[in-house]
Amino acid sequence: MELEEVPGVGAKTAERLRELDDPMAAVEREDVAAVASASGVSAGRAAHIVRGAIRARHDDPGGFLATDRAREVYDAVLELLQERAVTTYGEHRLATIYPSAVDSRIEEVRAFAERARERDPDPGVLDALEDVAPVERPADVTVRDRCLATADAETYSEATEAVPELSVEIVEDAHGLADLARGYASVVALDEAFAGVTIEGDVTVDPNALSHPEEYVPERTLAFFATNRASLRAAIRVHRRAGLEAAVDLDELEAGLAELDADGSVAGDEELERLQVAVDDLDAAVSTAESMANDQLRDAIEERDVTIEGADLLSLVERGAGVDSLLSRELADEYAEAVRAAREHVADALALREDEASLADQAFGDEPTYPVERREEAVSRLREELVAERDRRAAKRKREVAARLADLRAGAADLVRDALELDVELAVSRFCADFDCTPAERAGTGFDIEGGRSPLLDVPFADVEPVDYGVSGVALLSGVNSGGKTSTLDLVAVVVVLAHMGLPVPAESARVPAVEELHYYAKSQGTLDAGAFESTLRDFAALTRGADAKCVLVDELESITEPGASAKIIAGILEELHDAGATGVFVSHLAGEIRDTAGYDVDVDGIRAVGLEDGELVVERSPEKGLLARSTPELIVEKLAEEGADRAFYEGLLEKF
Numbered sequence: 212m213e214l215e216e217v218p219g220v221g222a223k224t225a226e227r228l229r230e231l232d233d234p235m236a237a238v239e240r241e242d243v244a245a246v247a248s249a250s251g252v253s254a255g256r257a258a259h260i261v262r263g264a265i266r267a268r269h270d271d272p273g274g275f276l277a278t279d280r281a282r283e284v285y286d287a288v289l290e291l292l293q294e295r296a297v298t299t300y301g302e303h304r305l306a307t308i309y310p311s312a313v314d315s316r317i318e319e320v321r322a323f324a325e326r327a328r329e330r331d332p333d334p335g336v337l338d339a340l341e342d343v344a345p346v347e348r349p350a351d352v353t354v355r356d357r358c359l360a361t362a363d364a365e366t367y368s369e370a371t372e373a374v375p376e377l378s379v380e381i382v383e384d385a386h387g388l389a390d391l392a393r394g395y396a397s398v399v400a401l402d403e404a405f406a407g408v409t410i411e412g413d414v415t416v417d418p419n420a421l422s423h424p425e426e427y428v429p430e431r432t433l434a435f436f437a438t439n440r441a442s443l444r445a446a447i448r449v450h451r452r453a454g455l456e457a458a459v460d461l462d463e464l465e466a467g468l469a470e471l472d473a474d475g476s477v478a479g480d481e482e483l484e485r486l487q488v489a490v491d492d493l494d495a496a497v498s499t500a501e502s503m504a505n506d507q508l509r510d511a512i513e514e515r516d517v518t519i520e521g522a523d524l525l526s527l528v529e530r531g532a533g534v535d536s537l538l539s540r541e542l543a544d545e546y547a548e549a550v551r552a553a554r555e556h557v558a559d560a561l562a563l564r565e566d567e568a569s570l571a572d573q574a575f576g577d578e579p580t581y582p583v584e585r586r587e588e589a590v591s592r593l594r595e596e597l598v599a600e601r602d603r604r605a606a607k608r609k610r611e612v613a614a615r616l617a618d619l620r621a622g623a624a625d626l627v628r629d630a631l632e633l634d635v636e637l638a639v640s641r642f643c644a645d646f647d648c649t650p651a652e653r654a655g656t657g658f659d660i661e662g663g664r665s666p667l668l669d670v671p672f673a674d675v676e677p678v679d680y681g682v683s684g685v686a687l688l689s690g691v692n693s694g695g696k697t698s699t700l701d702l703v704a705v706v707v708v709l710a711h712m713g714l715p716v717p718a719e720s721a722r723v724p725a726v727e728e729l730h731y732y733a734k735s736q737g738t739l740d741a742g743a744f745e746s747t748l749r750d751f752a753a754l755t756r757g758a759d760a761k762c763v764l765v766d767e768l769e770s771i772t773e774p775g776a777s778a779k780i781i782a783g784i785l786e787e788l789h790d791a792g793a794t795g796v797f798v799s800h801l802a803g804e805i806r807d808t809a810g811y812d813v814d815v816d817g818i819r820a821v822g823l824e825d826g827e828l829v830v831e832r833s834p835e836k837g838l839l840a841r842s843t844p845e846l847i848v849e850k851l852a853e854e855g856a857d858r859a860f861y862e863g864l865l866e867k868f
């Protein structure tokens with residue numbers, strides 16, 4: 212499939228996605244994070260694209276959620292699932308699970324949910340998941356001490372593409388190569404023609420270098436692992452704690468990561484650290500040695516009485532010699548001792564090796580002087596030597612660590628993906644556990660819900676009373692105000708939506724019809740004006756077409772117009788839906804009138820008010836079949852009649868109900 216064929220991907224989005232390595236593969240493996248890593252593609256958009264690809268794969272026309280309220284119910288259910296994901300990836304991935312009418316899609320999610328429900332949401336795993344994030348491409352790496360060289364224009368453009376980290380230089384001949392070798396620490400010549408040519412400096416001839424660039428740019432591998440170090444470590448913890456089968460050897464990856472610093476440099480190498488410290492502390496150590504030597508020499512001079520014979524003094528003065536000669540003649544031993552101590556201090560403080568120490572010794576001359584002064588030239592030579600040694604060591608260790616990690620790279624990316632997918636499974640598993648869910652059956656018309664508890668209610672889930680409710684076609688639901696009619700419609704909608712997502716539903720058992728669309732109309736906020744009323748009627752006219760594949764839930768449609776007209780209109784709609792074989796529930800306070808007007812025997816169910824207790828309504832939440840429930844006004848009149856005062860009046864009223 213081409214990118215543009217994915218529903219929801221236009222030319223502009225396709226262009227953006229093409230910057231990914233293999234965008235179609237990312238879309239097909241439903242990797243929301245990879246899709247969202249294209250610039251300008253938000254995570255929400257990525258979930259939308261992945262959903263589009265899933266729909267295309269299953270030939271799913273979409274459109275299951277046919278009304279605003281139906282979409283709201285899905286959004287609310289999705290939010291409950293997303294709240295249970297630890298990672299942002301998990302949240303976005305969950306948004307790719309949507310209600311569908313296509314069996315193959317529903318079966319796919321059902322199988323996933325079955326696996327998910329077996330997962331144990333161990334707090335240790337959830338904790339480790341906190342630090343797992345999709346692998347990121349490291350920022351561009353630029354390496355300045357190495358270059359590639361070629362005499363061929365085609366190889367040149369191939370090389371700049373394959374190895375953006377290094378500069379690629381065009382050379383005419385071996386002379387050009389030799390020039391480069393003077394400017395770079397190492398040069399890799401890409402042309403066969405250079406094989407066998409001897410050039411001074413670190414020059415390698417490798418015509419195959421472009422097929423294994425990591426060998427020449429270990430920084431590439433290291434940058435990937437350094438950038439994703441925290442996430443990889445967390446993914447390792449997740450795998451260990453959850454006992455997941457791992458895509459790489461966890462110990463090996465962990466050991467490899469331990470050798471890396473966050474900036475991609477090699478960590479934990481004592482020799483490299485020694486050299487680094489030596490470079491950093493060189494100046495300070497030489498200064499300290501210098502002042503130590505001077506203190507020592509000054510003390511020695513202060514303590515000494517210098518006796519000099521007159522003839523010697525004269526000879527010195529005649530030669531124009533300064534006090535220095537006196538110093539060298541009289542205090543040679545003391546000077547030698549002070550310099551010895553200074554040299555020893557530098558070697559000790561910087562933990563120098565013998566060969567380095569002999570270089571360091573030259574920082575102080577053998578000829579007695581006062582004060583003792585470092586020889587800057589010798590210090591610079593030592594610094595250069597230490598820096599070169601450090602760089603050689605770092606490059607060698609980088610190559611070693613990169614070689615060790617290179618083979619783990621693909622597996623490491625999978626390791627993170629598997630951990631993130633586990634988060635998605637655990638969210639589903641927790642949702643099912645928190646709301647006591649069971650898989651639903653999708654068959655026939657009508658529905659049967661036993662012990663259903665809506666997670667959308669405004670009471671804590673533990674306090675939600677289980678509801679049993681079933682209808683065989685299209686039924687009316689009656690009941691007192693606040694009896695739970697709307698909540699019952701919500702429950703049916705939640706169960707229908709979840710079942711079509713392929714997920715278990717919050718009920719002891721449930722069967723829902725296999726429908727193509729859910730039409731759920733929330734209670735209207737009041738009488739509609741003529742225009743709005745007309746368009747609502749048009750909606751319902753459309754609703755009755757192909758209604759056998761629809762589940763229709765309608766809350767108090769009567770409020771859109773006058774009661775008398777409402778009852779007639781609702782009765783007409785019910786007749787059409789009934790004839791078409793739809794599944795539906797219409798909540799109404801006019802159930803009696805509608806039933807009397809309808810041209811068929813409409814089922815009327817009722818939420819029974821058991822009575823009023825201390826002014827509080829007591830109801831039986833599960834609707835009773837064939838019950839036209841008493842209305843709230845009727846209950847109040849009855850209560851007043853029982854109280855005694857004006858009994859005859861209230862009894863008269865009561866008879867009219």
Ligand SMILES: Nc1ncnc2c1ncn2[C@@H]1O[C@H](COP(=O)(O)OP(=O)(O)OP(=O)(O)O)[C@@H](O)[C@H]1O
Nearest residue numbers: 669674675676691692693694695696697698699832
């Ligand atoms: N199954 C239940 N378990 C616990 N509480 C419930 C249940 N069903 C409903 N309730 C409580 O009753 C309240 C009213 O429910 P709901 O809005 O569904 O009633 P209604 O019959 O649609 O009322 P109205 O006729 O005024 O629209 C809810 O807000 C909730 O607090």
